[in-house]
Amino acid sequence: MDTIKSFLDSAIRTIKLEAEAVSDLLNHLDGDFEAACDAMINCRGRIIVTGMGKSGHIGNKIAATLASTGTPSFFVHPAEASHGDMGMFTADDVVLALSNSGETAEIVTILPLIKRLAIPLISITANPNSTLSQEADANLHIGVEKEACPLGLAPTSSTTTQLVLGDALAIALLEARGFSAEDFAFSHPGGSLGRKLLLKVKDIMHSGEDVPRVSSGTPIHESLLEVTDKRLGMTTVTNTQGQLIGIFTDGDLRRTLDQELNLKNTSIDQVMTQHCTTVSGELLAAEALQIMQSKKINALIVCDQENRPVGALNMHDMLKAGVI
Structure with missing residues (x-):
């Protein structure tokens, strides 16, 4: 002692x-x-x-x-x-x-x-x-x-x-x-700070065929197949020009079930969320994470200048990339 x-x-x-x-x-x-x-x-x-x-x-x-x-x-x-x-x-x-x-x-x-x-x-x-x-x-x-x-x-x-x-x-x-913090990150590209400050949304998003999407007018039950297949907990909804008009998420599904709507006859347009949050692929992943946290959402849609979905990502992608 x-x-x-x-x-x-x-x-x-x-x-x-x-x-x-x-x-x-x-x-x-x-x-x-x-x-x-x-x-x-x-x-x-x-x-x-x-x-x-x-x-x-x-x-x-x-x-x-x-x-x-x-x-x-x-x-x-x-x-x-x-x-x-x-x-x-x-x-x-x-x-x-x-x-x-x-x-x-x-x-x-x-x-x-x-x-x-x-x-x-x-x-x-x-x-x-x-x-x-x-x-x-x-x-x-x-x-x-x-x-x-x-x-x-x-x-x-x-x-x-x-x-x-x-x-x-x-x-x-x-x-x-x-x-700046970004200057510092260029000296530390292998560390967690470098990943947070240098990674862009386009570096970690799902793109091409991996982006969940259904057309306007698609029945809810068919849209659910797309949500399940792409495993991002949501799907984009596009018009005939391929432009984004809404998003359908797990949260939207719960609200739909509460309304006791017919999943086979009801169009996705009636239950989707319009005016959803989108980002550019050039946005830093860390900034995208801040948007998701501030808006309390688990997924983001990445659109081009014509408002066409070109990518999608969720919190799991952020975690996997080391941004969180």
Whole structure:
């Protein structure tokens, strides 16, 4: 029991120390942050992120976040840069270097080469008087006085603040660029967000012979055969020109049965729903889902510009496509 308490005490202390370090960042934001954003948004090449050890791991994540939010970026290991990877650097790039001490040997070694290429240099350090900070065009000061590690050795609060500053840069640039959710989806086409934001109705709808349809004047009992055969819980009703004039759904059938109408003699026109909701195949599937939810309907008809049914889909199709 005492051991469990000590675990919790340690966790609480760690979280508090790191939260304080992050909160203290607000006191260090200044014109250098704006200068860093200006350099990055005006970069004609790529943002090259570099860092050693734990700072390198954070740098990798920052590069990935920048790249996925509209700022082309990649990570270069500073030691590898001294052994050939400096060839990845161009005069059109901007370098973002992370080092808690600001004296990381592998980064200091490549500083003259960065300067020779006249590449804008942004640093994230805890020591504004360090070599890296002094050489940088903009230094973002994390100002961490105490690591969460009780030994003061393992990078903890310092790497957390580096990560937060990286996120702050990425989001500031995202907002300045007017980066949209659809832009984000193009960077994540394989994820659920990509499916939600990139799929169009035409990509998931039933088309051709799979679209349920009956002609005006068709008896109800024949229309039911079409509903059953196409398995979408409804059928479209069209006129002699093939244009949509209504829809007959499971709900319409229930209302029909309540009226005790003769299913063989009654025309579908008498019981169908007119002025039904239709969409274009070019509409995003996510938008179609919103329409279905707001109108509390389970199926949609897709029409062309002449109001002829060219497709149909229901909630099951949305679920199968991963839009829901």
